[in-house]
Amino acid sequence: MKYDYIVVGHGLAGAILSYTLRKRGYQVLVVDEPRPSSASRVAAGLLNPIAGKRFAKSWMADAFIPAADAFYAELEAHFGQELFVHKPIYKIFSTIEEQNTWMANSASGGWNDFILATHTTSTHQPTIDDPYGGIMIGRGGSLLVEDMLRLLTAELLAQGLLLPERFQMDQLQLTAQGVKYKEQEAGHLVFCEGFQVVQNPYFKWLPVKPTKGEVLEVQTENFNPECIYNKAVYVVPVGAGRFLVGATYDWRQPDEQPSAEGRQELAARFSQITSQHFRIIKHRAGIRPAVRDRKPLVGVHPKYPQLSVFNGMGSKAVQMAPYLAQQFADALGGGAEVMPDIRISRYLSLYYDYIKQQNTQL
Template sequence: MSTDFDLYDYLLIGHGLAGALLARELRGRGYRVLVYDEPRPDTASRVAAGLMNPVAGKRFALTWRALDTLPYAVAYYRNLEQELEADFLVETPILKVFGSAQEQQQMVARAATEPWAGFVAAIDTAPIEQAGLLAPYGGAWLRGGGYVRVAELLAALAQQGRAEGWLREETFQWEALVSGAADVSYAPGQVRARQVVCCQGAAALQCPYFAWLPLTPNQGEVLNVEVPGLTATQALNRGAYVVPDGPGRFRVGATYRWPPFEPAGSAEGEAELTARLTGLTPLPYQVLGLRRGVRPAVRDRRPLLGHHPALPWLSICGGFGSKGVSLAPRLAALLADHLGGQSELWPEVDVARYNKLYLADLLENKPPARAFG
């Protein structure tokens, strides 16, 4: 291969939250890293409201590996704020509003076994009297979470990447990669790398090397609204989240849609989200806009990390779904250590759990890539 090519330890494809934090982890370990990213307005990271919720779902279950990931994420984002001299993380209570007496009773019953490891601060069974809030059955106050302004965080890291030269904002062409004995070359960029990591989120479906993974695009819609008089001292959750986004402004989300997706201009998402908002507040509101993003959803709802089963120079970091803000800091560090030979991956996230699908694709001679949208 040409000696005129610049040599990197890691070539990362994608600068959403997963790719951005993995790049930071690898650079922090002294590796030479180059990131390719095609900025898109519909990526999950750029649309997400960034909520970190320790207890979720109708079963009021503690989120997966909450003790391993949430405290780590809070400390991580605080350190990142200091490094970039900016504010991204808002640690705030989350009020999970009960939608019925039955829901309230289920939460109280579960409290008897204390399954939440301290993340539930209190349970109110009486109506919560708070200006602008509809909570006749009370609610549960959650702590240890909050929300991250993900778009601002990524913009600050991208600015750093452009200034320091480790980020190239252009389309990456997978078909232009050529593997050699010790590294791979990418002629359009005049670069070589010892390792390549796919961090493209749902766009990983278009990577010909990972088309066999059970990764499905899932569209989420987030509504930006103005609700004068609604308190911003906590985030709200009841079938939807309501996250503060400036004085009198909030983000309401999110929908979950499988392909085919709602087309641009469709009012269905707005109608669904405004209905959820009016279930939480009687106050008048103004819709400021709606954004759609595409999440990378995995069959077993666990991220995908680790080496390709047949290509030793290739890895993946993705499949975070709607939990990227909570999971990405800890898992980026875990993968960086793993790539450096310093740790094993958690079995639940190791891409090797799907190697049988890769072998099945080889036997069936399936097409090399899939599109989404």
């Protein structure tokens, strides 16, 4: 059978793109090696419209979040199961300077869709340490990532559309009609490999830095599960008195092994949010594909039009991927191009440097 697309990788980005293509009627084959420590499976699936210590609206939040809401609602209807948990996010001020930064930013307007309340003093919740107050953010929540990937994987397997194996680059052939992988043919192949793109001979020139993130699952009593909390780390309720606490960012030692340093850092930061006793149940680590300019990497290879990449969303894949998958599906189908900010063509100089280096080595 000849497919329209082969998608390599079935983490968040690959799963959302392959589902989007299948919903449009395309024949899609997914190649993915199941890895329980993949970044997508370790992630808490957080969607947060407000970014970082500067208290700025996340890039393109006004476009990304409605698209994400619609996509996850469609998936929930498709599978008959809740997959996205809508919860307000209480972003706690660490200092009076942070409070002042927010008050200055909020004066500019444009926040009404996302801010439910601003607290300039403590909310006096008995288990929360918030002496400077914080902001209550709406339109956020968390995706049940493992549940979503499990359901989509089972569907692909049932339809014979998944090869559960590591992609073998030496089995890929580029043809006049597209690509051939082992015995499977397709018109186009999309790499959604996450950080492993740094080993991809066609796209290793892209400026991806593997970045390790560690997450704790903790058990604690009498801690309010009605919110997600954010103060240096996120705290996401997952039921029965359990919470995910994360994440660290480590580009110095990007492996998938939980570290004593990561455990200590996360436990210390959680203790800055609450004085409640807690017990660590799990400690996991994964590797994200971080990009130099913090924008995704989407587009067709500059030399081989049969190949493209959909990658580089890092910790924002839950928020970005639904919108970008729709846009990329339009582009692959011959519609409008993807937006300039995410095109891999912005790094063409790196590609030419890479080719020059390869030729020099030959």
